[in-house]
Amino acid sequence: MSARHIMVAMAALATTMAQAADAPRSPAAVMAQAVPVKAAPLTVAGQPAPEQPEIRAQLTPHRYTSLAAEIGAKINRLPVQDGGRFKAGQQLIAFDCSLQQAQLNKAKAALTAADQSWVANKRLAELNSIGKVELNLSEAEVLKNRADVAYMQTMLGKCSISAPFSGRVAERKVQEQQYVQPGQAIMDIIDDSVLEIEFLVPSKWLAWVKPGTAFQVSIDETRKSYPAKVLRTGARVDPVSQSVKLVAAIDGQFPELITGMSGRVALTPPANK
Secondary structure (H helix, E strand, O other), X not given: OOHHHHXXXXXXXXXXXXXXXXXXXXXXXXXXXXXXXXXXXXXXXOOEOOOOOOEEEEEEEEEEEEEEOOOOEEEEEOOOOOOOEEOOOOEEEEEEOHHHHHHHHHHHHHHHHHHHHHHHHHXXXXXXXXXXXXXXXXXXXXXXXXXXXXXXXXXXXXOEEEOOOOEEEEEEOOOOOOEEOOOOEEEEEEEEEEEEEEEEEEHHHHHOOOOOOEEEEEEOOOOEEEEEEEXXXXXXXXXXXXXXXXXXXXXXXXXXXXXXXXXXEEOOOOOOO
16 A cells, blocks of 8 residues: 555544544433432422431439548448448448447436436525526536437437438448548448439420420440430520530339430421431
8 A cells, every 4th residue: 555545544544533523412412421320318398408416315323422520530331332222211321329428328327417416405505505607507517418418319319320212322431441531432332223314405306395205215334225205395595506415314214224324315396406
């Protein structure tokens, strides 16, 4: 083939490729090269569904307190172990109060002596054998010793601490035969007869969340859902976060649940809210 023929063929090929590039593309070809886009979920009204915030909550006891010593003494007995259950009025702490008992006996003996002296002085006063000042002093001594006896009886009453309510021992902070000071914490106790839940929700939910509103709470530790009901709403709204605290309670008795467990509250506003 001559050089002239080769140049003519190459020119024809270039013209063909240019025409193919300028030709309009078919709709099928355009769709084949399009990248799919995930559509946002729509509500019934055709508007994007609002994102539901995750509401975390923790189980708390209905009542709890810390029992502390009111006197300085050695602990004799702690009959309930950590995690153990007790009834209201049951003895939880017993102190060694032999010293306080001895002081009470001494105060009673002094009261007896002062009372006998006062009786004798009253008889002498009737016979005009004693002055009124001495009679009044003997009476004051009786009153003083009565006060000492009452004081020591009160101290002896603090030698034993009973449970103010039924529940469980959360933690013992001291051991038996250990000496404690007045005001020193001895044990924490809880009332888990009702497990409560505290959590925050948007303040605008107050339009439909009321005491008695039922919902479900999923507990992380057990991987189960449990029924719950709103007990009460908070007394104020946080102006910064526009949220309010709700207090609810587990509706029923579930032995596997204990205080401190946490989970997620499944509380969804109605469609028209």
